[in-house]
Amino acid sequence: MAIEKGYKDFKQVYKVWFEALKGYSEEEITENGAADDWSIGQIYLHLINSTLQFHGKQIEVCIESENNADKRKNFKGFMVYTILGKFPPVKIKVPASDEYTPVVPSSKKEVEEGMKKALEMMEVWSGLLASDLGGKTPHPGFGYLGAKEWFRLIPMHWAHHLRQKKERDQQ
Numbered sequence: 001m002a003i004e005k006g007y008k009d010f011k012q013v014y015k016v017w018f019e020a021l022k023g024y025s026e027e028e029i030t031e032n033g034a035a036d037d038w039s040i041g042q043i044y045l046h047l048i049n050s051t052l053q054f055h056g057k058q059i060e061v062c063i064e065s066e067n068n069a070d071k072r073k074n075f076k077g078f079m080v081y082t083i084l085g086k087f088p089p090v091k092i093k094v095p096a097s098d099e100y101t102p103v104v105p106s107s108k109k110e111v112e113e114g115m116k117k118a119l120e121m122m123e124v125w126s127g128l129l130a131s132d133l134g135g136k137t138p139h140p141g142f143g144y145l146g147a148k149e150w151f152r153l154i155p156m157h158w159a160h161h162l163r164q165k166k167e168r169d170q171q
Contacts, residue, residue, distance in 0.1 A: 002148060007126045009155035011119075017047070017158060018115055020165070021108070029108045038102065040168050041111060045102040047158055048114035052121060055154050058137045059125050062147035065135035073149075077142030080156070081149060087160040125151055 021029075024040060033039030038046065061067075073081060080087060105111050129147055136144040145153065 003126050003129045003151065006148070006152045006155060007122060009152075010122050010158070013155050013158040013162070014115070014119055014122075016162065017044070017165075021111060021115065024108070026108050029105055029111055032104050038164075038168075039104060040165065041105040042102040043161055043164055043168065044111045045105055045114065047161060048111070048118050049102060050157065051118045051154050052114070055150050055157070056121055056125060058139075058145070058150040059128070059147045061137050062135040062145075062150060063128050063132045066133050068136040068138075068144055069134045069146075071136050071138075071144035073139075073145065074141075074143035077139065077145065080142060081152070086156050089163070091164075092160075122151075122154065 021044070028039075029041040029044070031039045031041060033042045125147075129151060132147045134146060136146045137150075139145050139150075139153075
């Protein structure tokens with residue numbers, strides 16, 4: 001049931017982002033943002049890349065092993081997953097860096113294809129969760145998460161960035 005809810009939550013927030021993408025011009029999507037104030041295209045790539053290259057990879061690692069099965073979330077992780085059910089409504093500042101700051105998309109088509117790949121992989125991962133071996137991997141802010149928790153994190157992360165999108169849209 002939790003897997004179905006996570007996938008449903010993702011499809012709902014995905015639809016918001018995908019529909020909004022239709023309203024952005026090629027120029028808006030490929031516009032450069034500042035290191036500490038991302039453009040709308042950079043926000044999209046951040047969501048896509050974190051899903052495909054980080055969160056999804058953690059799901060796959062957790063499913064395939066029992067490593068760290070005894071480890072737990074930290075207090076922040078407990079609060080986000082158990083009490084709030086979402087990220088707190090605060091800005092999370094990470095210092096600008098080549099490793100973290102997303103590049104500017106080369107085209108709107110690149111973003112559209114990335115969005116479709118993220119949706120496709122969420123369906124794949126939802127199917128794999130039934131064979132989860134119970135491993136856990138460390139999240140930089142929440143402690144150790146299992147595959148289902150990483151899966152649930154993806155729609156929470158996309159929803160969290162809606163506020164940043166709204167701010168960007170108002171500028």
